[in-house]
Amino acid sequence: MLDARCAIMSNMKKQTSNWPPSRLSQKTKTRLMEIYDRLYRHFGDRKWWPAKTREEIVIGAILVQNVSWANTTKAIQALEDRGLLSFRALDAADTALLEDCLIPTRFYRMKAQKLKAFSGHLKNRYGFDLDAMLEQPEDTLRSELLSIHGIGPETADDIVLYAAAKPSFVIDAYTRRIFHRLGMTPENPGYEAMRSWFMQHLPRDVSLYNQYHALIDALGNRVCRQSRPDCANCPLLELCLHGNRHLPESRRP
DNA sequence: CTCCTGCAAC
DNA sequence: GTTGCAGGAG
Structure with missing residues (x-):
């Protein structure tokens, strides 16, 4: 578990106000890149926005x-x-x-x-x-x-x-769902809080933000669906609280 | 809580 | 055929 507090926060009813924590976490940085790498290996190059102009x-x-x-x-x-x-x-x-x-x-x-x-x-x-x-x-x-x-x-x-091709991390429903299921973010982090959390723990890189969001989109769309998520085929299964919720507490990520 | 369609699931 | 869900902005 990255942080036991996340699990507690998940159960809180509405808006989580004192999140993200003011101090940066090296563990979070590492975990975010591990997730990126796994998604990239699974889906390949997804960098995108299908438009001509x-x-x-x-x-x-x-x-x-x-x-x-x-x-x-x-x-x-x-x-x-x-x-x-x-x-x-x-x-x-x-x-x-x-x-x-x-x-x-x-x-x-x-x-x-x-x-x-x-x-x-x-x-x-x-x-x-x-x-x-x-x-x-x-x-x-x-x-x-x-x-x-x-x-x-x-x-x-x-x-x-x-x-504009300038660094700004995009948060969408897939991002919120995936990272909450992973047990890394509260259920209701608020848009700005979640965006800062990503930007503080990732290098400020347009290509990375582009690719990461595209990969999250792919996962949220095909695997980590709202209903009947396809956990069996999830490249993040080993890291996921939701996918491993049947495991005994001590063996969860 | 409203805007509102399309498509998958029953 | 009918239903129920997707999930951003104001």
């Missing part, structure tokens, strides 16, 4: 909220077919037409508004020059993104990491 990455980051990639792809295709795959076009687009393209992405009305909000922001501050926005230092960029309607912490980090 930076604009497409940003649009995709907004549209993929709460939806599978398959559905997001349908919407991106629909936008492309109508010549709407740019913020200049989105800004001028008819809302009803835009909504039609976004139906496969679930909350299509809200997402149409979100794309409009982003295009409006880009137009007003940068005259649609996305590169100008993205070339800012990562912290400035991140706060600015968070101020835009429809951009929450995860989407902001997607954009910082994948569109």
